[in-house]
Every structure is written in structure tokens, then in C-alpha cells.
Amino acid sequence: MTTPDDATHQAPETGLSRRALLGLGGGIAAVAAAAGFGAARGTAAAAAPSAAPQPGTFAFTGAHQAGVVTPAQDRLYLAAFDVTTDSREELVALLRRWTTIAARLTQGLPAGPLGPASGPYDAPPDDTGEAADLPPAGLTLTFGFGRSLFVGTPGPDGTPGTDRFGLADRLPGGLVVLPHFSADDLDPARSDGDLVVQACADDPQVAVHAIRNLSRAAFGAATIRWTQLGYGRTSSTTTAQRTPRNLFGFKDGTANVKAEEEDALAAHVWVPADAADADAADGVDSAWLTGGTYLVARRIRMTIETWDRTSLREQETLVGRTKGEGAPLSGGTEHSEPDFTATGRGGAPLIAANSHVRLAHPDQNDGVRMLRRGYNFTDGNDALGRLDAGLFFLAFVRDPRTHFIPMQSRLSAQDGLMEYLEHTGSGLFAVPRGVPDGALVLGADGTPATTDDSPFVGQDLFA
Ligand SMILES: C=CC1=C(C)c2cc3[nH]c(cc4nc(cc5[nH]c(cc1n2)c(C)c5CCC(=O)O)C(CCC(=O)O)=C4C)c(C)c3C=C
Numbered sequence: 001m002t003t004p005d006d007a008t009h010q011a012p013e014t015g016l017s018r019r020a021l022l023g024l025g026g027g028i029a030a031v032a033a034a035a036g037f038g039a040a041r042g043t044a045a046a047a048a049p050s051a052a053p054q055p056g057t058f059a060f061t062g063a064h065q066a067g068v069v070t071p072a073q074d075r076l077y078l079a080a081f082d083v084t085t086d087s088r089e090e091l092v093a094l095l096r097r098w099t100t101i102a103a104r105l106t107q108g109l110p111a112g113p114l115g116p117a118s119g120p121y122d123a124p125p126d127d128t129g130e131a132a133d134l135p136p137a138g139l140t141l142t143f144g145f146g147r148s149l150f151v152g153t154p155g156p157d158g159t160p161g162t163d164r165f166g167l168a169d170r171l172p173g174g175l176v177v178l179p180h181f182s183a184d185d186l187d188p189a190r191s192d193g194d195l196v197v198q199a200c201a202d203d204p205q206v207a208v209h210a211i212r213n214l215s216r217a218a219f220g221a222a223t224i225r226w227t228q229l230g231y232g233r234t235s236s237t238t239t240a241q242r243t244p245r246n247l248f249g250f251k252d253g254t255a256n257v258k259a260e261e262e263d264a265l266a267a268h269v270w271v272p273a274d275a276a277d278a279d280a281a282d283g284v285d286s287a288w289l290t291g292g293t294y295l296v297a298r299r300i301r302m303t304i305e306t307w308d309r310t311s312l313r314e315q316e317t318l319v320g321r322t323k324g325e326g327a328p329l330s331g332g333t334e335h336s337e338p339d340f341t342a343t344g345r346g347g348a349p350l351i352a353a354n355s356h357v358r359l360a361h362p363d364q365n366d367g368v369r370m371l372r373r374g375y376n377f378t379d380g381n382d383a384l385g386r387l388d389a390g391l392f393f394l395a396f397v398r399d400p401r402t403h404f405i406p407m408q409s410r411l412s413a414q415d416g417l418m419e420y421l422e423h424t425g426s427g428l429f430a431v432p433r434g435v436p437d438g439a440l441v442l443g444a445d446g447t448p449a450t451t452d453d454s455p456f457v458g459q460d461l462f463a
């Protein structure tokens, strides 16, 4: 399992900058070894002197990809890509390059072994440089695959898409076309994509630097389709984290699935082996996704100006919790269980039938929960001067057919909050399991010791 080093929870800013790491004798090899990359094959990394894990870093390798249960960082930059090559080999080569670069960036190293300010004077540097003096900032990079990577994009007349990479019989059952939900006003230019990279960090420049360098490494194979910048996490993913607030001013993430809840993660987040058994009955081999998860992304615009003219009573009634403490309207404190049977004056339920927390609660959803990991966003304003702001909803689930679609159908039809919400972008991605611990061996220059058999994110998909 991906585990953060101790320092990351508290003070990532204490980490050394990339420039300082480069200046350390044998720094790259030592960091690679310390990050668990060494040892396996007697490489330079394995032989390097051991060093303490870098403060402010999370391991890149592990049973699951980092960036799911990792304590939610403060900033997000997410990019969806269209693959522009039709060559399976070039796609695999891209994923190898991304894996190598991600392993380096998440450990606070520059994208390439030479860094931003050395290397041949007549060639572009192998790192763009804007994060050179910044600490690792808890950067995680999480990769996923969209449905179009497997079966292409259907034409407007309904003609089937093209299986460009011979992956159609690997399409996992949960990677469906999401239905239209009422109040959806989706912009195709902010939706879907063959590949996704979620970069989370406690410094926005570190997250943007990561996507920029991955995008650069994709040249000739993939181009950015859409991106979303997020600030102010809207969820807690560990019990140690303070519950943050969304742009409606309410605490968000109170009842989230947390990293410490191993049983809930197994039941609601990680794709179980029997999902592949079910797909096998349909002639699909989706074993590559066992231990992975699905990422649902929804750009949800909030009509902030209208909300701000709404009474506190109305706001709390629509959410179903108090604005100050975040306690259920049935009483107690933030982490008290809501009592949906409690009634007030005239026998009316204290938590209204159309309140968000009642409709999203597991009791109303066949026991379903999800790991939410969203962010606030503000993308300027529209022609009327209204903020284009809201919540970039991100959730990791074991199967969107059971863990997202029914709940979102219910919310979009009945949730009182919907009067203030508009879904403007959408994406669904299969997130493969992690690169195994200790398997990614970086050489002394920080590149994989062997290129052809070094593991990469999503490797099992192409096996
Ligand atoms: C389909 C899933 C969900 C969408 C879309 C969604 C949008 C959304 N939510 C808030 C604010 C809050 N949500 C809260 C709880 C909550 N929300 C969902 C699901 C979706 N939310 C779930 C599963 C839960 C937990 C329910 C439970 O188990 O009790 C809360 C309460 C605090 C908390 O538990 O996090 C708030 C507040 C907004 C503003 C929003 C769209 C912009």
C-alpha cells in the first residue's frame, strides 16, 4: 500500500528543493534507493549510500497508485489527454516515459537526469525549471485510462469508434458511457479523454510543473484535451486531516471514506478480483484493473451569487447539516450519525427529504460509499460578471455502475442543492493498480536501469 513518509502529513515545505537534491553527491541514486526503487537488481541505485526519505514525498510505487488514499493535498492540476498516435508501441513508450518521469518528480527530482540548467547548451533542458527551487510539496501523480482509449469515440451518427490499440477486449465493465443526468450542461471540450493525469501537491507550481513536463514528454503521442486547476481541497481522506469547506461555506468530507478504513476501501474503492470474473463471462479480460479503481470527475459550477442571497435556514435545510459545526440537523456534533427519523415541529423531518446529506447517505443508496477527493475552482467570470466557480468533484469508486450512477441520478432529480448547481464537465477513467514496490529500478542517472522490462503504470493492460 502507498504510505507517506512521516513528514508529509505535517510540513512538506521542509523538503529540500530539486536544486539542492541535484547538488548532493550521489543524490539521485540515493533518493531513488531511499524511495524503494533500489535493491532488486544490484544497480547503482541499490549500491548508493542510503538516505532518509525526502520530507514532503509520497512513495510512487506500491500496491495502489498514490493520490487516492494519500492525505488530500491542497492543490490540484488535472489534465486529460487525447492520444494522437495510432501505434500501440508508441502508446506503451509514452506510458514508460511518464512512469520514469513521475517516479522522479514525486521524489522531488527534476523530470530528467540533467535537470533544467545543465546538459547540452544547444538542446532544450530535460526539465522546464520552474520548480527547481521548490520542495517536493507532497506531489502525487495518478494515471487513468478513458473508455475512448479502448474502443475509440463513436461518431455523431452512432457509428462505433475505432479500436486503435487492440484493447477492445480489455475494456472493463465499469468503464461505461455515463448517462445524461438532469441539470447536466456538459461542455465536450471539458469532458472525457483517452488518458488522465491527476497531479496533487501542496504548491500549485509543483503540480503545474509536473503536468507541463509530462505533457512535454507526450509530444508526438498525446495532446492535452482539457485541464482543471483546483485549490482548497473539499475532502479529508485521513482522520488526521481537518475537514475543509467548499465554496458554499459548508464543511465537506466529514463522512468521506478515509485511508484508515481498510474494510470500506476494499468494499467501495478498490476493484475486486471478482469484477474480472464477471467481465470474463462477457469475453473481456479486465484482470489488469484488479486492485485499481475508477475515477469520476465532474466539473460542477455553483451559482454562488444566488446562494449568497439565500437565508442561513434555507442553506442548512438544503445541505442537511449546520453551517458552523457541520453537525447533522438531527443534532450532535460534526461526526455524529444523522438520524433521519428525527422530526420537529409539525412532525416534519429535521433532515429534509430533499437535503443533500439524506440523498447521498448510504442508507438511501444500498449502502454505497465513495472516496471523494475534490477541489474548489474559480475560472474567472462570465459576461454577466458572475463567477465561474464551483466544486471540481473527484471520487474514486470500485464500480461507477453501482457507486456513482444511481446516486447521481437520485441527486440530480431530487437534491434541493441542484437549484444552485450545473455540471459543466465530466470524465470517467479506469485507474490501474500501482507499480509494485521495489520493482522500478532507477540507475545512477535516475533513468530505469533497464528500459524494456522496467515496469510502468498500466503495464498489465498491455500484457
Ligand atoms: C454523486 C455524488 C456526489 C456529488 C456529485 C456531490 C456534490 C456535492 N456535494 C456537496 C456538498 C456536500 N456533500 C456532502 C456529503 C456527501 N456528498 C456525497 C456525494 C456527492 N456530492 C456523499 C456520498 C456524501 C456523504 C454522505 C454521507 O455518507 O453521509 C456534504 C456533507 C459533509 C460530508 O459528509 O462530506 C456536503 C456539505 C456539494 C457542494 C456538491 C456539488 C457542488
Ligand SMILES: [Fe+2]
Residues within 6 Å of the ligand: 356, 360
Ligand atoms: Fe456531496
